Amino acid sequence: MNACWACLRAIDGGSRYHTGCLRELFGVTKAPAIDVELAKLHTLALAMVGHTSLSGIQRKISLRLAAESRTLQVAADGGLFILKPQAQTFPSLPENEHVTMRIAQRVGITMPPCALIELKDGSLAYIVKRFDRLEGGRKLQQEDFCQLAGKAPKDKYTGSAELCAKLVLRYASAPIVDAQRLFRVLAFTWWTGNGDMHLKNFSLLRGEDGMYRLSPAYDLLSTVLVIVDDQLALSVGGTKKQVGRKKWLDLAAQCQLKPVVAERVLRELRDATDDAITLIEASLLPADMKAAYRELVRERAAAWAR
Ligand SMILES: Nc1ncnc2c1ncn2[C@@H]1O[C@H](COP(=O)(O)OP(=O)(O)OP(=O)(O)O)[C@@H](O)[C@H]1O
Ligand SMILES: [Mg+2]
Ligand SMILES: [Zn+2]
Structure with a gap:
C-alpha cells in the first residue's frame, strides 16, 4: 500500500501527501x-542555540514558510x-516519532499537524507545526513540568507520573479534564515503549483565553525500538519497568x-491495537522496527487486560 507521508492512510500511487493533509500542515495544497x-x-542547529526557545538534545531547527508559500526556510x-x-x-527517529504521533492521534491524544518530509539529500526528517505560535508570530506562553515543579532542566528525569498529576491538578484551569488527558498520555507512553517522557516533555499552554491547558503532545516515540530494555523516564507507583494494571489504576x-x-x-488504548498495527505497517520504519513495534503494542495491550 502507498501511504500518505502525513496521515499514513492510503493514497494513490504517485502522490506523497493528501491535499487535505498538506492544507492542514502548511495551509497550501502543494508540498513546499x-x-x-x-x-x-548540525551547524545550523548549533548556530540557533540561544536564538530560539527550542531546547533539547536532539538536533532540531525552526522553519518558516516563505511568503510565496512554496519553500520552507530556516528561521532564526x-x-x-x-x-x-x-x-x-x-536510526530512524523521524519515522519513529511520526508513526507514534499518528498512533497518539488515533487514541484521542491532542497533537499538532505533522509529517515526514524529504530533505535535499534524500534523507527523511520529521516536521511538526508549532502549537505555541499564532499566525502573525505571536507566541503563547508554555510552561514545562520541570519549570512548574521548580526544578532545573538537568533534573528533568527526577520526577514521577504522580508529580505530573499533582502539577496538572494544581495549575491547569480545568484540572479534572486535563488530569484525565494526562493519564491517557502517560499510559500511552508505557504502551508504546517510550523511555524519554521526562518532565520537559509535558507542558501547560496558556491559551488566548488565558486558560492553562495541557499542551498538545510532542516528542512521542518508541525508544524501546532502539534501546531494547529502555525503561520509563518517570516512575509510576515507584517503578519504571513492568508497570502492571494495578499501578495504572492507582x-x-x-x-x-x-x-x-x-x-x-x-x-x-487496548482496543486501538489493530489500528496501531495498521499505522505501523503503513509507516516508513524499516521492516525489523515495524516487527518489533507490532510485538510491543500487542504484548503491552494484552498485559493490561489481565
Ligand atoms: N509542536 C510544538 N510546538 C511548540 N513547541 C514544541 C513543539 N514540539 C516541541 N516543542 C518544544 O520544543 C522542545 C523540544 O522539542 P522536543 O521535545 O520534540 O525535542 P527533543 O530534542 O526530542 O527533546 P529531548 O530529547 O530533550 O526531550 C520541547 O520541550 C517543547 O518545549
Ligand atoms: Mg523533548
Ligand atoms: Zn494524508
Whole structure:
C-alpha cells in the first residue's frame, strides 16, 4: 500500500501527501520545497542555540514558510515549524516519532499537524507545526513540568507520573479534564515503549483565553525500538519497568479519575491495537522496527487486560 507521508492512510500511487493533509500542515495544497541538507543542519542547529526557545538534545531547527508559500526556510525567529532530521545517535527517529504521533492521534491524544518530509539529500526528517505560535508570530506562553515543579532542566528525569498529576491538578484551569488527558498520555507512553517522557516533555499552554491547558503532545516515540530494555523516564507507583494494571489504576486515582473512567481509558488504548498495527505497517520504519513495534503494542495491550 502507498501511504500518505502525513496521515499514513492510503493514497494513490504517485502522490506523497493528501491535499487535505498538506492544507492542514502548511495551509497550501502543494508540498513546499525544502532548502535544507542534512549535512548543514548540525551547524545550523548549533548556530540557533540561544536564538530560539527550542531546547533539547536532539538536533532540531525552526522553519518558516516563505511568503510565496512554496519553500520552507530556516528561521532564526518566529518559525511556525520544527524540523527534526535523522540523528547520529539512533536510526530512524523521524519515522519513529511520526508513526507514534499518528498512533497518539488515533487514541484521542491532542497533537499538532505533522509529517515526514524529504530533505535535499534524500534523507527523511520529521516536521511538526508549532502549537505555541499564532499566525502573525505571536507566541503563547508554555510552561514545562520541570519549570512548574521548580526544578532545573538537568533534573528533568527526577520526577514521577504522580508529580505530573499533582502539577496538572494544581495549575491547569480545568484540572479534572486535563488530569484525565494526562493519564491517557502517560499510559500511552508505557504502551508504546517510550523511555524519554521526562518532565520537559509535558507542558501547560496558556491559551488566548488565558486558560492553562495541557499542551498538545510532542516528542512521542518508541525508544524501546532502539534501546531494547529502555525503561520509563518517570516512575509510576515507584517503578519504571513492568508497570502492571494495578499501578495504572492507582495512578488514575491520583489523577482523580473514577475507576470506571480509568478502565475505559486503558480499554480504549487496548482496543486501538489493530489500528496501531495498521499505522505501523503503513509507516516508513524499516521492516525489523515495524516487527518489533507490532510485538510491543500487542504484548503491552494484552498485559493490561489481565
Ligand atoms: N509542536 C510544538 N510546538 C511548540 N513547541 C514544541 C513543539 N514540539 C516541541 N516543542 C518544544 O520544543 C522542545 C523540544 O522539542 P522536543 O521535545 O520534540 O525535542 P527533543 O530534542 O526530542 O527533546 P529531548 O530529547 O530533550 O526531550 C520541547 O520541550 C517543547 O518545549
Ligand atoms: Mg523533548
Ligand atoms: Zn494524508
